Amino acid sequence: MEIVERVVEEVNDLDVNEQRRILSEIEPKLLVKERRKKEISLPPLPHAEYGKVVTRFPPEPNGYLHIGHAKAAFIDYEYAQMYDGKFILRFDDTNPENEKIEYYDVQKEDLRWLGIEWDIEYCTSSNLPKHYELAEKLILQGDAYVCLCDQSTIRKNRFEGKICRCRERDKDENLSLWKEMHKDIEEGGAVLRLKGDMKSKNTAMRDPTLFRIIDAEHPIQGHKYRVWPTYDFAGAIEDSLSGVTHPFRTKEYELRDEVYFYILDKLNLRKPHLMEFSRLSIEGMPVSKRKIKPLIDEGKVSGYDDFRLPTLRGLKRRGITPEAIRLFVLSQGISKSESTVTFDQLEAVNRKIIDKRARRFFFVPNPVKIYVENAPALKKKLKFHPTEDMGYRVVETSSVFFVPREDIKSMREGDIFRLKDLYNVRISEIKKDEIKATYEGEELLKDVEKIQWVTEKSFEFVVLVGGPLFIGDKYNPDSLKRVRGLVEESLKTARNGEIVQFERFGFVRIEKEGDSMVGIFTHK
């Protein structure tokens, strides 16, 4: 044991490159392996044949996509890639009351931002004639019937497992009623139901509704149709007909599997390999419209792109990259066990990605003035990135600087610290609003704090810092904080949307509008 410890210590004392070099001499295989393991991968798909896998992502165009959608979309997309198959984007727009024309495009934009591409795109609403045809087939086979009961009766009967009279009607009557549904029967007056099993333990099988009447104008179809398929019917039919081999859905649909296969069975249609995975939830970040909508209405968040929200637009504004979302979401896998992930897991992934790309700047929150006696006037080149080649800016220094009050707090007269990348100073006098210091040379000293600074050529800057919107179930009124400070002039070169790092402060995404500029805190 002691020997092991001693050896470990010895190895640790070596330079990393040295370690690597020696390892490559002893056992080069180890170095290769290390790299391969980094690639994340989904478990193999059952019943999958290379080149023949077809997946689909079926959003309803009724809102903005969020991280939960991203999980589904990435799983679908990734599997199609993995097996060199096809990936379909299908808009499940079968409820004209909910769909809005703008969301078709908005959702596509969001998917493209994620880096997802699809082979085929279509809307379920464009296939209604086919749906009607299959519905008639079911009616003629005696597997579906028109129910004239009102909604609450249906509900009650279903709960109690009771059959209603409508179920006994014969085919021809059903067929003519079905035709009537398209014409004169008023909304809510009739539905087409599957003849399932009213005594089934699975309540989803108790004659689920297949079609209902909705007169609202459809964003694409207008008033062309008024009989609309429900999710149970449309989902199953579309998956089968469009050739999807491996459809995924979230766990809450699990009870509906039986209905899904039953419908396809009665219609003699191919049955895909349906799979479910758990929903993704992030602590303190509501994903449902039910929770977000009121926040927007009450002005507690700015909109669906508020950076405290896990919508894709919100995450984008915050500075979370699509690559990070992909890695994060895939790391969750297709497990069925429910979990609430903390945001820092996403942060960790994101940090590694943006660290390599973010230009570094000095931002001084809550600044305090510092006057350095006999300070040399310098024109200092400061690199934008410690290791990557991103160029540099030149800063002219005199004897006036600003540093974070927070850092000075713990210091006393006589203490020495380094203006990072510049030179050392020694505090000679601490006054309320100003600190006097003396120049102490450029030599890099061990164990001396390195603090970021700005000169008088800096400007005021605000960083918006977002916290959790909910703590437990309770709304958190302090989810938005503003940090004011001074930032070096060269930040003006930042592009709108650029993610930078304010050294020792954190990553910040820059938003520019005209002459004004704010920062949105990404994470540490």
Add this chain to the structure above:
RNA sequence: GCUCCCGUGGUGUAGUCCGGCCAAUCAUUCCGGCCUUUCGAGCCGGCGACCCGGGUUCAAAUCCCGGCGGGAGCACCA
């Protein structure tokens, strides 16, 4: 209430179908160290888990039974 699903370290996950190679994977957090002109990144190391109880078996995270805990569904919404 009924039905279904889930239960692996602080967190998230792999493994569970087809029991042994699992004294259990990877990531993250935390702790220690190395490196570094950032409290960032990188590198090395460490702590830490199979919900409980029975059973089957030479052998169980994995199969069976019974508890307990969590989630979901019981819509003319998807």
